[in-house]
Amino acid sequence: MLSYIVRRLLATIPVMGIVALFVFSLLYLAPGDPAAIIAGDQATVEQIAKIRASLGLNQPFVVRFGHWLWQIVHGNLGTSVFTGQPVSAMIAQRIEPTLSLMVLTMLIALTLAIPLGVIAAWKHGTWIDRAIMIFAVLGFSVPVFVVAYLLAYVFGLTFRLLPVQGFTPLAKGFWPFLGTLVLPSLALGAIYVALLARITRAAMLEVLAQDYVRTARAKGVGQGGVLFVHALKNAANPVVTVAGLGVALLIGGTVVTETVFAIPGLGTLTVNAILERDYPVIQGVVLLFSFTYVLVNLIVDLLYSVFDPRIRL
Amino acid sequence: MSEFALPEEAAALPEILPPAVRRGRVAGFVLQHPGIAIGGGLIAVMTVLALAAPWLGTVDPQSLDPANMLIVPSAGHWFGTDMLGRDIYSRVIYGTRVSLVVGFVVALLASVIGMAIGLVSGFFRALDPVLMRVMDGILAIPSILLAIALMALTQGSVGNVIVAITISQVPQVARLVRGMVLGLREQPFVEAAIAAGTRTPRLIWRHIVPNTLAPVIVQATYICAVAMIIEAILDFIGAGVPPIVPSWGNIMAEGRALWQVKPFIVFFPAFFLSVTVLAVNLLGDGLRDMLDPRLGSRK
Numbered sequence: 001m002l003s004y005i006v007r008r009l010l011a012t013i014p015v016m017g018i019v020a021l022f023v024f025s026l027l028y029l030a031p032g033d034p035a036a037i038i039a040g041d042q043a044t045v046e047q048i049a050k051i052r053a054s055l056g057l058n059q060p061f062v063v064r065f066g067h068w069l070w071q072i073v074h075g076n077l078g079t080s081v082f083t084g085q086p087v088s089a090m091i092a093q094r095i096e097p098t099l100s101l102m103v104l105t106m107l108i109a110l111t112l113a114i115p116l117g118v119i120a121a122w123k124h125g126t127w128i129d130r131a132i133m134i135f136a137v138l139g140f141s142v143p144v145f146v147v148a149y150l151l152a153y154v155f156g157l158t159f160r161l162l163p164v165q166g167f168t169p170l171a172k173g174f175w176p177f178l179g180t181l182v183l184p185s186l187a188l189g190a191i192y193v194a195l196l197a198r199i200t201r202a203a204m205l206e207v208l209a210q211d212y213v214r215t216a217r218a219k220g221v222g223q224g225g226v227l228f229v230h231a232l233k234n235a236a237n238p239v240v241t242v243a244g245l246g247v248a249l250l251i252g253g254t255v256v257t258e259t260v261f262a263i264p265g266l267g268t269l270t271v272n273a274i275l276e277r278d279y280p281v282i283q284g285v286v287l288l289f290s291f292t293y294v295l296v297n298l299i300v301d302l303l304y305s306v307f308d309p310r311i312r313l
Numbered sequence: 314m315s316e317f318a319l320p321e322e323a324a325a326l327p328e329i330l331p332p333a334v335r336r337g338r339v340a341g342f343v344l345q346h347p348g349i350a351i352g353g354g355l356i357a358v359m360t361v362l363a364l365a366a367p368w369l370g371t372v373d374p375q376s377l378d379p380a381n382m383l384i385v386p387s388a389g390h391w392f393g394t395d396m397l398g399r400d401i402y403s404r405v406i407y408g409t410r411v412s413l414v415v416g417f418v419v420a421l422l423a424s425v426i427g428m429a430i431g432l433v434s435g436f437f438r439a440l441d442p443v444l445m446r447v448m449d450g451i452l453a454i455p456s457i458l459l460a461i462a463l464m465a466l467t468q469g470s471v472g473n474v475i476v477a478i479t480i481s482q483v484p485q486v487a488r489l490v491r492g493m494v495l496g497l498r499e500q501p502f503v504e505a506a507i508a509a510g511t512r513t514p515r516l517i518w519r520h521i522v523p524n525t526l527a528p529v530i531v532q533a534t535y536i537c538a539v540a541m542i543i544e545a546i547l548d549f550i551g552a553g554v555p556p557i558v559p560s561w562g563n564i565m566a567e568g569r570a571l572w573q574v575k576p577f578i579v580f581f582p583a584f585f586l587s588v589t590v591l592a593v594n595l596l597g598d599g600l601r602d603m604l605d606p607r608l609g610s611r612k
Contacts, residue, residue, distance in 0.1 A: 014446045022454065145546070273465075274551065290453050294453050
């Protein structure tokens, strides 16, 4: 078990290295000379050269990459070109809405998608199965902002059940906080539910055809027991894998969802940084999201051994 | 051939048979693969809309008419007009071109490049670790975020959008093809070809590539759908094609500020985008079931 964990951890190092290299290249290739920007309009060529030397911008790529990586490891993501604030501080200010949105989305999606997938597999071939699968195809196809506008229009504007836009921090009360997050979570979660329901159904169909399921039925285990104890546990690995990979969809989707619902999170920070060409901020956000994604999938890898002890060997 | 009596005898048979058989084939195909029929049909309709855009009662999608701004859908302007008085129907119809071009070109480029990388990686073991680590690295960056980051480096244009989305999608195909190549290399027919002295380029081209095509085509349709969505998202957040270009994402971006009072501006492009993506996904699911029934039942 320990060697499995260590091997998995080691495998993520080259991946993170490539991600870091890519993200660094982004800043390296970015148009505009930071030294010239800092020096201002009236600066002479010598002054700019001096600033460039003091920033280490005249050093070779590898040296600059090493220096940058050292800063990143110490939590220094640089400073925003636009506001002059440290990027890490800007991210810290805006992490609460995004993190809450993603966690709530995952909770809603998992509680909806897994039962849907199990039911579809159980009622395989019937109209229930077909209806769930049509819903899944729709969830895949209707882009996140379309779902977002639809939900906001119906529940926010027409029935006035929930706030249309904005975000209330948790510190101002749990219910207002939850109220502002329900619609964004549903919008963001639609594609995730579709993805998970589909993979759950597929994995369940495979497992339900196995001999041990027939054995369980033969010895008199009830339908619920067969489905949720014998079958679902053995169908868990593909579901968990896809749940981990699907986090990429959630991360991409937050950018759009936060824009539609005017939530002041990392998504809106990204959009503003793009419009202002604030490269250190873009860099910081991409790095953070990618790191989170790799981490989630590392956890998924470790979960395999929980559901399938054979992997521990 | 004609001096033999045989062809005439053979010709006598089809006279009775073909009509029924042929009709049965088309109808049977549609019934057996409704996804391909519906999806393919809708994509064909969208392609016609894109090609025939100038003749479908549209006006110049970029012409401004401040006197007629924010008109609700009516006989004069079927889908209404936007904040600058541009006709939304015309912009939506012309927007079909951007989405289809981005979707098709990205699907093609990502398939070809991904396939090349996958084949090299699966065949030349020395290059495999390096190539696959690079692919893993790209996969570790969520594709929308990667496309956004790449777009931040360049000017907004259809070409740059295509390149940015393609880079984010190549690893999917590369991994898929590499996996298949590793499996195929162990197959008896490949071993037989190697034993018979087939050179590597010919082996790849004649024995490996044809056996990887079906899953790659299915993957390409999904990439097409994803590319259309990412393109619209890029436009929507202002990182895609320039705002003047009529694209569905741009129209939605224009309608964003006013969606609570003038929801129709967002509605029409959203509807077209959803239908098109749905069509491509239906086609992909249908192709998957048809080309690989085993895969279809599993996924």
